[in-house]
Amino acid sequence: MQLFNKLKESFIKTKENFSNKLKSIFAFFTKVDEDFLNKLEESLIMSDVSVPAASKIREKLREKCKYDNIQSPDEILNILKNIIISIINCEIKNNFAQKNIILVAGINGVGKTTTIGKLANYYKNYKNQEHKILIAAADTFRAAAAEQLELWAERAECEIVKKSEGSDPGAVVYEALEKLKRENFDFLICDTAGRLHNKSNLMAELSKINRIIDKNIDKNIKKFIFLVLDASTGQNMINQVEEFSKILNINGLIITKLDGTAKGGAIISIREKFPNIPIKYIGIGEQIEDLSEFDSRQFSDSIISKQ
Ligand code: GDP
Numbered sequence: 001m002q003l004f005n006k007l008k009e010s011f012i013k014t015k016e017n018f019s020n021k022l023k024s025i026f027a028f029f030t031k032v033d034e035d036f037l038n039k040l041e042e043s044l045i046m047s048d049v050s051v052p053a054a055s056k057i058r059e060k061l062r063e064k065c066k067y068d069n070i071q072s073p074d075e076i077l078n079i080l081k082n083i084i085i086s087i088i089n090c091e092i093k094n095n096f097a098q099k100n101i102i103l104v105a106g107i108n109g110v111g112k113t114t115t116i117g118k119l120a121n122y123y124k125n126y127k128n129q130e131h132k133i134l135i136a137a138a139d140t141f142r143a144a145a146a147e148q149l150e151l152w153a154e155r156a157e158c159e160i161v162k163k164s165e166g167s168d169p170g171a172v173v174y175e176a177l178e179k180l181k182r183e184n185f186d187f188l189i190c191d192t193a194g195r196l197h198n199k200s201n202l203m204a205e206l207s208k209i210n211r212i213i214d215k216n217i218d219k220n221i222k223k224f225i226f227l228v229l230d231a232s233t234g235q236n237m238i239n240q241v242e243e244f245s246k247i248l249n250i251n252g253l254i255i256t257k258l259d260g261t262a263k264g265g266a267i268i269s270i271r272e273k274f275p276n277i278p279i280k281y282i283g284i285g286e287q288i289e290d291l292s293e294f295d296s297r298q299f300s301d302s303i304i305s306k307q
């Protein structure tokens with residue numbers, strides 16, 4: 001299936017969620033008045049858009065309609081799309097260096113390991129240039145984690161650094177970083193654990209891994225930290241960004257599982273709350289090619305319709 005169609009299909013549940021509510025508002029539409037704006041705001045909130053984001057959209061719409069004397073529902077839908085784009089639009093370029101290390105963080109089950117497989121495959125031919133990818137199995141908390149990553153390494157045809165269960169994840173990352181320096185790899189992508197004995201252990205371990213990278217990184221290597229979030233958890237994603245931001249300087253978000261959820265509207269909440277943390281990629285399935293750069297216009301166009 002072509003990527004565009006695949007994307008459209010992935011957003012279908014979110015689209016239905018939005019569109020069913022919009023449809024009922026527009027069925028009674030006569031003009032943009034307080035009643036209309038209230039109903040619209042309410043329906044956005046019911047579609048996983050946070051209260052601050054929904055009220056921002058409402059105010060922007062009110063202003064726009066006041067000045068431009070908008071009349072038809074079609075015009076309003078277009079304006080609504082553009083307002084949403086203005087909120088969710090973000091820089092998706094990464095400005096990669098010759099060598100790059102990407103640390104992938106996130107709580108258990110959000111899709112880190114799967115996303116690393118997809119990213120390895122994606123960066124292999126990034127911008128039509130061949131790249132050599134190395135991945136590091138720094139989730140040493142469960143034996144199955146390294147095995148799962150190894151499968152992805154096979155699928156993406158890239159090399160992996162792994163150690164036995166329970167070994168020090170910092171040591172795995174250190175070894176992989178040395179390999180990145182020594183050999184002709186372009187990208188090193190590091191998996192991490194999403195669950196340890198408790199949350200403070202997890203955060204302490206991530207900080208330690210991050211410090212090891214900073215201490216051993218070369219001038220010609222650029223570090224990126226991506227936080228993976230599961231779209232089906234809706235606005236819980238906001239708490240996760242808050243928690244991980246306390247210890248890591250997050251360069252970008254990856255929102256997974258958009259294919260299976262109606263809660264895609266939470267993307268608007270995240271962008272409103274964290275305007276300085278761009279969404280880089282989205283996950284739209286369990287296969288290796290089910291990753292896409294985040295496209296704000298495409299997302300907005302896909303979810304807003306009055307049909
Ligand atoms: P981790 O614990 O963060 O490493 O998460 P995993 O990579 O093990 O993924 C957890 C589950 O989510 C697996 O069953 C994956 O197949 C599934 N998954 C990951 N990304 C996506 C996605 O974009 N769409 C769907 N439908 N499932 C996904």
Ligand code: MG
Binds near residue numbers: 113114139
């Ligand atoms: Mg994992």
